[in-house]
Amino acid sequence: MTILTIVWIALSFFVGFVIYLLPPLSRYLALAIALFSGSYALINFGQSSPLTLQLLDNFGVSLLVDQLSSFFILTNALVTAAVIFYCWNTGKKAFFYAQLIILHGSMNAIFICADFMSVYVALEVIGIASFLLVAYPRTNKSIWVALRYLFVSNVAMLFYLIGTILVYQANHSFSFAGFTNAPPEAIALIIVGLLGKGGVFVSGLWLPLTHSESETPVSAILSGVVVKAGIFPLVRCALMFEEVDSIIRIFGVASALLGVIYAILEQDTKRMLALSTISQLGFILAAPEVGGFYALTHGLVKSSLFLIAGNLPSRQFKELQYKPIYTPLWIALVAASFSISGFPLLSGFGAKVLTMKSLLGWQVIVMNIAALGTAIAFAKFIFLPQGGEKTTKYGFWSAMAILLGGLVVANGVYYEAYTPENVIKPLVTIGLAWPIYFFLIKPIILRLPRMLEQFDHLIGVMSLMLVSLFWMVLA
Amino acid sequence: MKIIAMDVMSTGVIAYYVLIASKDGAFTPILSQLTGDVDPIAYADPVPQAVILTAIVIGFSIQALMLVGVMKLAQDNPTLETHAIEKNYTP
Numbered sequence: 098m099t100i101l102t103i104v105w106i107a108l109s110f111f112v113g114f115v116i117y118l119l120p121p122l123s124r125y126l127a128l129a130i131a132l133f134s135g136s137y138a139l140i141n142f143g144q145s146s147p148l149t150l151q152l153l154d155n156f157g158v159s160l161l162v163d164q165l166s167s168f169f170i171l172t173n174a175l176v177t178a179a180v181i182f183y184c185w186n187t188g189k190k191a192f193f194y195a196q197l198i199i200l201h202g203s204m205n206a207i208f209i210c211a212d213f214m215s216v217y218v219a220l221e222v223i224g225i226a227s228f229l230l231v232a233y234p235r236t237n238k239s240i241w242v243a244l245r246y247l248f249v250s251n252v253a254m255l256f257y258l259i260g261t262i263l264v265y266q267a268n269h270s271f272s273f274a275g276f277t278n279a280p281p282e283a284i285a286l287i288i289v290g291l292l293g294k295g296g297v298f299v300s301g302l303w304l305p306l307t308h309s310e311s312e313t314p315v316s317a318i319l320s321g322v323v324v325k326a327g328i329f330p331l332v333r334c335a336l337m338f339e340e341v342d343s344i345i346r347i348f349g350v351a352s353a354l355l356g357v358i359y360a361i362l363e364q365d366t367k368r369m370l371a372l373s374t375i376s377q378l379g380f381i382l383a384a385p386e387v388g389g390f391y392a393l394t395h396g397l398v399k400s401s402l403f404l405i406a407g408n409l410p411s412r413q414f415k416e417l418q419y420k421p422i423y424t425p426l427w428i429a430l431v432a433a434s435f436s437i438s439g440f441p442l443l444s445g446f447g448a449k450v451l452t453m454k455s456l457l458g459w460q461v462i463v464m465n466i467a468a469l470g471t472a473i474a475f476a477k478f479i480f481l482p483q484g485g486e487k488t489t490k491y492g493f494w495s496a497m498a499i500l501l502g503g504l505v506v507a508n509g510v511y512y513e514a515y516t517p518e519n520v521i522k523p524l525v526t527i528g529l530a531w532p533i534y535f536f537l538i539k540p541i542i543l544r545l546p547r548m549l550e551q552f553d554h555l556i557g558v559m560s561l562m563l564v565s566l567f568w569m570v571l572a
Numbered sequence: 573m574k575i576i577a578m579d580v581m582s583t584g585v586i587a588y589y590v591l592i593a594s595k596d597g598a599f600t601p602i603l604s605q606l607t608g609d610v611d612p613i614a615y616a617d618p619v620p621q622a623v624i625l626t627a628i629v630i631g632f633s634i635q636a637l638m639l640v641g642v643m644k645l646a647q648d649n650p651t652l653e654t655h656a657i658e659k660n661y662t663p
Contacts, residue, residue, distance in 0.1 A: 214623050221630045228637060237648055238661040244641045251634055258585050258627060262620060271623075306662065547662075552654050 098148055102162060105137050106209065109202030113195050120191035127194040128181050134205060135174035141167040149211070159272050161211035165336075168389030169208040169322075169329055172396035175503050176321040177201045179496035180314045183404055186492050193233055200226035200323070207326045212271040213261040213287070216330050217254065220294055223326050224250045227319060231311045242310045249303045249555050250294050256563065257290025259283075273330075277338045285567040288331065288344065293559050295327025297382065298352040300562045301375050302550045305359075308371035313407025316367065320374045321400030325392050328381055335385040344569055345382050350463050353379025357470035364414055366406045366478075373437070373474055374399055376467060383464055384455040387448075393507060394448040398437045401500035402478075405430045408493060410485065414477055421485035429497050434475040436504050438530070439468060439523040441515070444507035450519050465526070472530030480534075586624055586631075 109130050116123045147163035177197065184193070203222040210216045224247055232243035261271065263283030268275030276284065289300065296304035304324070308316045335345040356376025363369040377395045381388040406412075409430075410420040422430070436445035449468060456464055642652065649657050 214626075218626060218630070221634070225634065225637065232641065235644075237645060240641050240644055241657055241661045244638060244645070247634065247638060247641075251631075255585050265620060269619075552658055 098144070099150060101137070101140075102148065102150065102160065102209070103152075105133065106160075106202070106206055108133065109198055109205060113199035113202060116191050116195040116198060123191040123194040124181060124185060127198050128178060130198050130201065131174050131178040131181060134170055134201065135178065138167045138171035138174060141170070158215045159211045160209045162209045165332065165389040166208045168393045169325060170205055172325070172393045173201060173204050173208070173322045175499055176318055176396050176400045179400060179404070179499045180318050182492050182499065183314050183317070183496040184492070185495075186490065189233075193230070196226050196229045196233075197318070200230065200318070204322055204326050208329055210330075211273050211333075213257075213264060213273070213330075214271040217258060217261060220254060220257075220326060221251075223323060224254070224294075227315075227323055230315045230318075231307065233315070234312060238310065239312075242307055245552055245555075246303060246307045248552075249559075252556055253290045253293030253300075253559065255290075256286045256293070256559070260286030260290060273333060273337060276334055277340065281570040282567060284341065284570045285563060288341075288570075289559065289563045289566050291327050291331050292348065292562065293327075295331065295378060296324045296375060297328070297378050298348050298355060298375075298562075300555075300559050301352065301378070302558070303555050304375060305368050305371040306550060308374065308403075309365065309367035313404060316371070316407075317400035317403040320371060320403055321396040324374060324378060325381075325396065328378055328388075328392070331382060332385045332388045335382070340570075342385060344566070345385060346457065346460060347569070349379045349382030349384075350460055350467075351379070352376065353383060353467040354463060354470075355379075357467050357474060360474040361470055363474075366409060366412050366414065366417070367403070369414075369474060369477070370399065370402050370406060373471065376471065377437075379467070380449075380452055380464070383460055384452045386455045387451040390507075391448040391452055394436065394444045394504065397500045397503045397507070398433050398445060401429070401433045401497060401504075402437070404493065404496055404500075405433065417481050419482075421482040423485045423487050424483045425494075427481065427483035429501060430481070431479050432501055432504075434478040438472040438475050438527055440527060441520050441523065442505075442508065444504045446523060447508060449523065453522075468523075469526050469530055469533075472527045473534045476531050476534040586628055 112126050112130050116126055119126070141162060142164065144162075147161060149162075150160040152158045152160070180197065181194070200223060203219045203226065206219040207216055207223070210219060228243045228247040231246060232240050260279075260283045263286070264275055264279040265271055267279040267283070276287075292298065293300045295301065308320050311319060331345055335342040353376045356372050356374070356379060360369050360372040360376060363372055374395075377391075377399065381391050381395070384391070405426060408426060409417060409422060411417050432443065436443035439446050439449035453461070453464065453468075645657065646652055649660070
């Protein structure tokens with residue numbers, strides 16, 4: 098198992114560079130890596146005890162593979178495979194696949210890392226790889242979006258780096274285990290770095306523009322897994338320490354609510370999906386114990402929604418009302434929207450039930466409102482007309498098969514959820530949400546100010562978050 | 573301009589790492605035959621120095637990448653004012 102882990106983690110980087118040397122094989126190599134990761138995650142689910150590795154002495158890299166990592170790795174593998182299928186016939190160069198696989202490998206690295214320094218290195222690799230993917234079309238606009246992303250994430254990582262050395266100073270080790278021994282400013286710095294990178298709450302407002310303006314497959318992978326790379330260390334720390342857990346939960350709830358309010362009022366499909374990512378990340382953080390499963394379902398559903406949205410005839414909801422959608426595409430869209438709203442028979446339901454169960458007392462009401470808001474936001478997709486002309490390609494459908502098939506299969510993970518009261522609750526939520534959508538949301542057009550999304554404010558808000566987090570840790 | 577500012581920030585972080593690693597009167601952490609009354613553990617801590625090397629390399633590569641991006645942008649926006657660029661490229 099140890100050897101398998103090391104081979105697996107090294108292989109994706111190795112193959113990433115090999116793709117450059119063998120461009121004709123790029124697609125096959127990339128797909129093989131994604132499948133390998135998927136099978137590794139499945140093997141891992143079978144392991145009863147978590148695997149810990151300490152490479153190179155006391156100061157070296159420490160790895161920890163458990164159920165939580167398996168969920169994230171599986172998400173990563175499925176989304177990457179789907180994106181590769183989607184791009185199969187689009188004539189992307191080997192460069193694209195090489196970056197994709199390096200991104201995939203560094204995300205796997207994060208999901209098994211157990212010390213701050215390796216997480217830092219992997220996060221920076223992710224930043225660079227996703228910069229290159231976003232900038233792949235090389236238009237001015239995409240370069241600007243990518244620059245903005247890299248700048249924000251690098252500043253966040255600098256904060257994180259300062260926190261890391263403070264942890265080291267207190268413990269003489271970088272491992273997660275010494276997190277709470279560190280002074281409060283270290284905890285605040287590390288959390289603000291990860292929140293910024295992961296796109297949570299106000300420090301995550303760089304996310305809508307980046308995710309909505311990138312190419313369709315890139316935004317699928319960004320929204321499906323890359324943001325979870327920032328979330329994962331937070332979930333790990335929250336599970337290990339009580340005091341961190343309470344802070345993370347507060348941010349989870351706040352983020353869920355903020356994201357959903359923006360999402361309900363948004364008129365653009367891709368922006369709405371990106372904003373709903375912010376809110377779904379909140380759901381993951383609000384209940385860290387079951388975050389893994391929620392992350393899996395969200396990763397699958399969000400990347401399929403992004404791939405579908407890229408194939409819709411228009412990006413504005415207003416225009417989509419009058420343009421019928423090709424019927425099979427419409428079915429896929431509705432299935433994905435149902436899953437994210439928590440409708441039974443799809444795994445979004447199981448994940449929502451699990452999350453709601455592990456909430457603390459004060460969280461329940463707010464999170465139920467956020468779930469209602471999610472259902473309202475996705476009612477926009479469900480009530481679109483169908484019956485249009487065929488717009489999709491073959492690769493799109495194999496990607497959909499992986500993602501939506503994964504959603505149905507993942508349903509089996511938590512089949513105990515199917516009790517009468519559990520089934521009724523989401524139905525009531527959806528039943529409430531649709532009338533609200535029809536009578537309140539649909540007629541009004543309210544443009545929320547995007548001031549906070551401006552470049553300067555993103556950095557400013559990050560510093561404000563740092564100060565407030567510092568007081569929260571002290572309190 | 574902002575990229576330069578970011579570079580200054582990362583230099584600050586690097587300097588902080590070195591500060592934590594160093595102590596007054598500490599030796600460079602190289603194994604050698606010391607003679608006399610030197611305390612055998614009076615070395616500067618090598619670990620932060622080692623890891624910050626990684627961070628320096630990463631920071632440098634990010635600088636390079638961003639500057640390439642900015643050069644490309646500069647062809648159409650010679651003044652490189654972020655406000656103007658932002659207005660042009662946000663929907």
